[in-house]
Amino acid sequence: MIRNPIPWPNGARCAVAITFDMDADSILHLEHADSHKRVSATSMLRYGPEVGIPRILDTYRKFDIKQTFFVPAWCIEQYPATIEAMLKDGHEIAHHGYIHENPVAQSREEQFYWLQRGIEIIEKYTGDRPRGWRAPLYNFSNDSADLLIEQGFLYDASLMGDDIPYLIQTDTGQLVELPSHWGLDDWPPYVHSLDLDYVMQVRGPAEAIQGFRSEFDCAWEYGGLWVSVWHPFASGRLSRWVEVEKLIRYMHEKGGVWFARMDEIAAHVAKVIEDGSYEPRVDSLPFYDRPVEAVWPGKQPDGVT
Numbered sequence: 211m212i213r214n215p216i217p218w219p220n221g222a223r224c225a226v227a228i229t230f231d232m233d234a235d236s237i238l239h240l241e242h243a244d245s246h247k248r249v250s251a252t253s254m255l256r257y258g259p260e261v262g263i264p265r266i267l268d269t270y271r272k273f274d275i276k277q278t279f280f281v282p283a284w285c286i287e288q289y290p291a292t293i294e295a296m297l298k299d300g301h302e303i304a305h306h307g308y309i310h311e312n313p314v315a316q317s318r319e320e321q322f323y324w325l326q327r328g329i330e331i332i333e334k335y336t337g338d339r340p341r342g343w344r345a346p347l348y349n350f351s352n353d354s355a356d357l358l359i360e361q362g363f364l365y366d367a368s369l370m371g372d373d374i375p376y377l378i379q380t381d382t383g384q385l386v387e388l389p390s391h392w393g394l395d396d397w398p399p400y401v402h403s404l405d406l407d408y409v410m411q412v413r414g415p416a417e418a419i420q421g422f423r424s425e426f427d428c429a430w431e432y433g434g435l436w437v438s439v440w441h442p443f444a445s446g447r448l449s450r451w452v453e454v455e456k457l458i459r460y461m462h463e464k465g466g467v468w469f470a471r472m473d474e475i476a477a478h479v480a481k482v483i484e485d486g487s488y489e490p491r492v493d494s495l496p497f498y499d500r501p502v503e504a505v506w507p508g509k510q511p512d513g514v515t
């Protein structure tokens with residue numbers, strides 16, 4: 211089913227990275243000029259750093275696993291104690307924009323500014339430059355790969371082009387891509403918010419987790435990569451997190467699973483490529499450098515009727 215499976219460390223069947231995007235209320239402020247008045251939505255989103263993250267960290271400690279949190283730099287400044295708790299337990303803090311801005315809607319200069327500003331804040335709070343990035347709302351632009359390569363990033367986690375890691379190639383260089391997809395994202399089953407303009411039928415936790423478990427079973431069977439794109443304010447809710455704990459236990463008991471931080475997975479991918487034991491698939495970007503048009507040959511020039 212996977213034509214070019216990657217060798218995982220110690221013969222593991224698959225790699226698992228339970229990644230969280232700790233957006234908190236960053237996703238509210240650029241959307242609404244009156245966001246400071248939207249108290250209920252803010253409380254829903256603050257549940258992430260205040261209640262969700264401590265619960266998630268307890269579980270990771272219980273299973274002795276280290277994971278990756280993608281955090282907008284503005285959230286690092288707003289919730290420093292939460293970041294400190296993540297770092298204390300050895301988790302990775304990766305770049306997720308400054309305040310969840312949309313790179314696709316920005317000029318290259320704007321993108322560079324916010325990327326740079328996020329790097330500085332992560333360095334200040336963690337002591338290390340970030341090694342990975344996930345575009346806010348998967349909004350990876352035609353400039354993103356070049357900017358990440360220029361800034362020395364090792365990996366991106368925004369794209370959906372494969373079941374396993376692959377390489378992104380541009381004229382500037384290469385980047386490891388650790389892909390995921392909407393089937394592993396918790397917004398469709400869980401997020402329902404008029405303030406976020408995202409209204410979905412909320413699924414029960416047992417039903418939602420079944421989809422994530424099926425994704426894992428296939429990754430395990432065929433040697434894939436399982437990267438969740440979850441949010442502490444959504445999946446960190448009590449009944450949902452109880453189901454996640456059961457899923458992690460299930461993964462543990464099945465065995466042969468490499469639980470790892472995203473930077474560890476990317477470093478492994480880079481290593482097996484470098485030592486020649488693996489040849490990855492490569493996507494060259496950008497896919498398109500101008501709008502794709504399908505023009506009817508009989509179309510009259512503009513202004514002619």
Ligand code: ZN
Binds near residue numbers: 231
């Ligand atoms: Zn996000």
